[in-house]
Amino acid sequence: MYLNLFSTLLVPVISLHLAFSHSSDEEMHQDQIPPPVQQPSSEVIQNELKTFFRRMDKNLDKLLSAEEVKLWMQHIHDKIINDNVDRQWKYYEPEVQEVHSWFGYKPEKMEALTWEKYRNTTYPQNVYEENENETDENIKGLRVMYKRAERRWILADTNNDTLLIKQEFVDFIHPEESQVDKVREVLVLEAKEDMDSDGNDEVSFEEYMTHIKSMAHEEERNDDEWLKVQQNHFSYNLDKDKDNALNFEELKEWLIPSEDRHESEGKRLISLADENNDEKLSEEELSKGYENFLSLLPPEFWEKYNTAAEYATETAKHDEF
Ligand SMILES: *[C@@H]1O[C@H](CO)[C@@H](O)[C@H](O)[C@H]1NC(C)=O
Ligand SMILES: *[C@@H]1O[C@H](CO)[C@@H](O)[C@H](O)[C@H]1NC(C)=O
Ligand SMILES: *[C@@H]1O[C@H](CO)[C@@H](O)[C@H](O)[C@H]1NC(C)=O
Ligand SMILES: [Ca+2]
Ligand SMILES: [Ca+2]
Ligand SMILES: [Ca+2]
Numbered sequence: 001m002y003l004n005l006f007s008t009l010l011v012p013v014i015s016l017h018l019a020f021s022h023s024s025d026e027e028m029h030q031d032q033i034p035p036p037v038q039q040p041s042s043e044v045i046q047n048e049l050k051t052f053f054r055r056m057d058k059n060l061d062k063l064l065s066a067e068e069v070k071l072w073m074q075h076i077h078d079k080i081i082n083d084n085v086d087r088q089w090k091y092y093e094p095e096v097q098e099v100h101s102w103f104g105y106k107p108e109k110m111e112a113l114t115w116e117k118y119r120n121t122t123y124p125q126n127v128y129e130e131n132e133n134e135t136d137e138n139i140k141g142l143r144v145m146y147k148r149a150e151r152r153w154i155l156a157d158t159n160n161d162t163l164l165i166k167q168e169f170v171d172f173i174h175p176e177e178s179q180v181d182k183v184r185e186v187l188v189l190e191a192k193e194d195m196d197s198d199g200n201d202e203v204s205f206e207e208y209m210t211h212i213k214s215m216a217h218e219e220e221r222n223d224d225e226w227l228k229v230q231q232n233h234f235s236y237n238l239d240k241d242k243d244n245a246l247n248f249e250e251l252k253e254w255l256i257p258s259e260d261r262h263e264s265e266g267k268r269l270i271s272l273a274d275e276n277n278d279e280k281l282s283e284e285e286l287s288k289g290y291e292n293f294l295s296l297l298p299p300e301f302w303e304k305y306n307t308a309a310e311y312a313t314e315t316a317k318h319d320e321f
Contacts, residue, residue, distance in 0.1 A: 127142045202247050
């Protein structure tokens with residue numbers, strides 16, 4: 001459940017997918033997101049990790065503590081979020097206009113984005129101009145996303161002026177980062193809508209398994225051991241009141257854990273490679289267990305490889321014609 005590293009970087013900058021790249025589905029299944037098409041070699045990764053080891057090791061004791069790993073993960077995470085918001089904000093070309101700030105009485109000149117411009121730029125016209133007789137399944141699917149976007153927009157628009165300034169746009173794109181409980185909860189609503197197929201406002205065990213299987217790889221779906229792990233996770237960790245269904249609160253605790261995810265993830269990462277059990281990582285331990293630490297590498301590192309992969313895909317596409 002750590003950051004959405006690969007999916008954030010893999011998809012083209014300007015796509016619906018990216019605008020919703022923190023949709024609950026991906027939040028839940030990040031470990032199943034495929035790595036970049038063009039994988040860097042293990043030597044390259046190990047070297048890169050060594051460089052960052054020195055930057056992570058704040059107190060220069062040549063060991064990484066859980067706290068140091070946590071701070072680094074926060075740093076990488078913030079960078080990914082900020083880069084993503086910057087890119088999208090630029091793409092939508094917000095216009096400078098007079099905006100009422102929260103504190104001042106006078107309007108300020110600021111960049112702001114209107115819903116109409118966002119909508120027109122993101123969706124085809126037949127998505128937002130309702131036609132009750134629409135038969136195209138693709139359009140129907142986009143309408144669901146459109147409605148969600150509308151709901152997010154209203155929640156993110158803190159001063160209710162229908163415009164989003166950049167600060168509000170962060171909540172729109174990344175509700176999970178919001179300081180506002182109501183904004184974060186929109187992810188729970190979206191997940192519930194995805195999974196609750198009988199519409200009784202809860203996610204039953206069957207609905208949960210159907211969803212988890214639909215997100216999994218073929219081999220996993222047919223692996224009894226894997227199924228057992230998912231079932232146990234539901235029963236022992238998620239379904240707190242043991243009524244065999246997930247209510248809103250249970251879904252919320254799953255999707256937006258109240259504990260500091262960087263902190264628990266830092267401890268977990270260390271435990272994966274801590275051979276001498278001192279609860280710290282040496283450079284050697286990091287290097288040996290490098291496969292566990294891909295998420296510690298910054299976005300620029302992966303971008304290099306994705307750009308190459310995208311180029312290859314583009315070239316292949318052109319070759320078809
Ligand atoms: C958005 O598209 C509609 C047509 O669907 C058009 O009438 C309107 O002027 C457009 N607005 C902007 C801001 O582009
Ligand atoms: C949708 O279909 C109904 C019945 O076929 C028809 O009466 C109605 O005018 C149609 N609506 C639109 C917007 O095309
Ligand atoms: C905006 O609207 C919401 C919901 O109607 C309300 O709770 C909130 O206080 C409003 N905020 C401002 C700044 O008017
Ligand atoms: Ca606003
Ligand atoms: Ca249900
Ligand atoms: Ca329950």
